[in-house]
Amino acid sequence: MEEREDFMKVLTPREIVSELDKYIVGQKQAKRSVAIALRNRWRRQQVAPELRDEIAPKNIIMIGPTGVGKTEIARRLARLANSPFLKVEATKFTEVGYVGRDVESMIRDLTELAVNMAKKEEQEKVKEKAEELAEERLLDILLPKRKEEAKEAEEGEKVLEVVRSGRSDQSSTREKLRRMLRDGKLDERYVELEVSNKSVPMVEIFTTAGLEEMELSLKEMFGNIFPGRKKRRRVKVPEAIEILSQEESQKLIDMDKVIEKAIRMTEQNGIIFLDELDKIAGAESRYGPDVSREGVQRDLLPIVEGSTVLTKYGMVRTDHILFIAAGAFNISKPSDLLPELQGRFPIRVELSSLSTADFVRILTEPKNALITQYKALLATEGVDLVFDHEAIEEIALIASRVNERTENIGARRLQTVMEKLLDEISFDAPDMADKTVHITKHYVAEKLKDILEDENLSRYIL
Ligand SMILES: Nc1ncnc2c1ncn2[C@@H]1O[C@H](COP(=O)(O)OP(=O)(O)OP(=O)(O)O)[C@@H](O)[C@H]1O
Numbered sequence: 001m002e003e004r005e006d007f008m009k010v011l012t013p014r015e016i017v018s019e020l021d022k023y024i025v026g027q028k029q030a031k032r033s034v035a036i037a038l039r040n041r042w043r044r045q046q047v048a049p050e051l052r053d054e055i056a057p058k059n060i061i062m063i064g065p066t067g068v069g070k071t072e073i074a075r076r077l078a079r080l081a082n083s084p085f086l087k088v089e090a091t092k093f094t095e096v097g098y099v100g101r102d103v104e105s106m107i108r109d110l111t112e113l114a115v116n117m118a119k120k121e122e123q124e125k126v127k128e129k130a131e132e133l134a135e136e137r138l139l140d141i142l143l144p145k146r147k148e149e150a151k152e153a154e155e156g157e158k159v160l161e162v163v164r165s166g167r168s169d170q171s172s173t174r175e176k177l178r179r180m181l182r183d184g185k186l187d188e189r190y191v192e193l194e195v196s197n198k199s200v201p202m203v204e205i206f207t208t209a210g211l212e213e214m215e216l217s218l219k220e221m222f223g224n225i226f227p228g229r230k231k232r233r234r235v236k237v238p239e240a241i242e243i244l245s246q247e248e249s250q251k252l253i254d255m256d257k258v259i260e261k262a263i264r265m266t267e268q269n270g271i272i273f274l275d276e277l278d279k280i281a282g283a284e285s286r287y288g289p290d291v292s293r294e295g296v297q298r299d300l301l302p303i304v305e306g307s308t309v310l311t312k313y314g315m316v317r318t319d320h321i322l323f324i325a326a327g328a329f330n331i332s333k334p335s336d337l338l339p340e341l342q343g344r345f346p347i348r349v350e351l352s353s354l355s356t357a358d359f360v361r362i363l364t365e366p367k368n369a370l371i372t373q374y375k376a377l378l379a380t381e382g383v384d385l386v387f388d389h390e391a392i393e394e395i396a397l398i399a400s401r402v403n404e405r406t407e408n409i410g411a412r413r414l415q416t417v418m419e420k421l422l423d424e425i426s427f428d429a430p431d432m433a434d435k436t437v438h439i440t441k442h443y444v445a446e447k448l449k450d451i452l453e454d455e456n457l458s459r460y461i462l
Pocket residue numbers: 023024025026027064065066067068069070071072073327328362366410411412
């Protein structure tokens with residue numbers, strides 16, 4: 001299978017962990033587990049086919065309090081894996097309006113994502129050719145005299161023949177124009193384009209067959225009733241190139257191949273992150289007309305155990321999709337889940353609560369650290385924000401204390417504290433005379449003292 005390498009970036013577990021380290025502080029065990037799970041998918045691909053199909057993915061439950069990085073780990077992992085990745089909240093399926101079988105919709109959504117990914121990959125492959133064709137078509141539009149060739153341009157491939165055969169070389173104007181086009185000298189010019197109008201009236205019909213299928217058949221229907229409904233639009237040259245390239249690449253890629261590849265990607269590499277799993281475990285909810293939690297678990301079971309789901313692209317087998325579940329599990333426990341479901345999530349990892357020292361690191365170390373974000377934001381106003389290390393320690397300490405006294409929301413607390421701390425500077429930044437702002441421990445204490453001392457205030461403001 002030569003295609004495989006396309007969508008499997010092969011990182012070792014150690015490399016995966018070190019990538020995750022760039023964004024998530026601590027939580028070593030959880031990072032290791034997801035890294036192993038990801039690597040195992042690749043290992044499975046290398047195993048002889050008879051055995052390969054027997055190897056089930058080792059699904060994971062991440063257990064830990066709120067705001068300690070569960071979702072963040074899953075999100076970052078998805079980027080690394082280059083796999084179709086879907087995040088769903090298990091509670092979504094207990095809401096009114098959902099019928100049981102809608103749990104299958106996550107597989108349909110995942111497949112949809114995979115189709116988009118596969119399509120992008122294929123489009124990337126034909127990008128150069130599509131751009132060449134688009135350039136020819138644009139030149140045809142810019143040179144209305146050459147109508148005969150413009151007709152041929154419609155047939156795509158022929159245009160290249162024209163160029164290759166040197167027929168268009170005779171036209172020095174065309175080549176001059178091409179130069180100008182490539183040098184961006186025509187960027188301000190407008191051209192008129194015929195673009196196919198794809199939008200169809202959206203009719204929402206709720207059926208048990210699922211909305212997606214319905215939408216598709218409507219599109220097909222309308223597509224057949226008004227084939228090639230076109231619209232004339234005036235656009236600038238760069239936009240025209242973009243539209244034409246898009247059209248050409250649509251024609252160049254083979255959608256059947258894209259779909260086939262997407263289904264394979266979903267079945268072999270798909271990852272579903274099932275958040276809030278704890279909320280569907282344990283006793284039935286006592287209030288509200290919710291779909292029973294156990295009912296949702298029962299519906300989940302076949303999907304996690306491996307079954308076939310009908311999507312609009314065809315049948316998708318779920319046997320090898322990796323499920324990573326997460327939940328705080330402070331009221332219910334994993335052992336409250338249906339035994340069969342427990343068996344399908346053999347790996348449990350606990351994430352620890354974050355200490356003050358972790359907060360200091362979270363504020364400063366990740367690539368997207370909060371301090372880095374605020375510095376960048378204020379730099380756009382010409383303000384240079386400088387934090388003393390003691391000031392950062394003070395922020396971390398205050399966040400920890402508020403978490404202890406009110407509700408522990410983990411690292412999310414840092415966001416509220418930072419926002420409050422920099423409230424005045426954020427407001428005044430454009431009008432400041434002195435463009436260097438030094439944040440000292442004293443400044444932090446001063447700014448947040450009142451709120452910290454008054455528990456009611458901190459409850460509402462921080
Ligand atoms: N260990 C960590 N390292 C760096 N940032 C973190 C860490 N934990 C949490 N954060 C930050 O806090 C925010 C919330 O974390 P996250 O969404 O992962 O929480 P969670 O564990 O999924 O909580 P919940 O149970 O409420 O869903 C993230 O956006 C992230 O920026």
